[in-house]
Amino acid sequence: MIDDEQRPRYWRHTLFLAVGMTAVIVFGAIALPLFAVELNETTLLGFxxxxxxxxxxxxxxxxxxxxxxxxxxxxxxxxxxxxxxx
Known part of the structure; x- marks a missing residue:
């Protein structure tokens, strides 16, 4: 059980992790496909x-x-x- 005085720190850590993971997913799913044309000029393993x-x-x-x-x-x-x- 989390002490009442530590609860805000716990949720701050959890929120930071959730926001960070959401940012990584948004970057990977939205931002990288925007650069697909430029990325396609380079090949990796023939693709x-x-x-x-x-x-x-x-x-x-x-x-x-x-x-x-x-x-x-x-x-x-x-x-x-x-x-x-x-």
Missing amino acids: PLGYYIASQGLMIALIVAVYWAGSRQARTDSKFGATEDM
């Missing part, structure tokens, strides 16, 4: 870079980002005593 990023890179980056955010949130939970006891 245009814009295509490769859209088909493989964003999926891999999203999986890594979600795993990182989950582990970071778990560390924040344990730091503030918000872990679940089973």
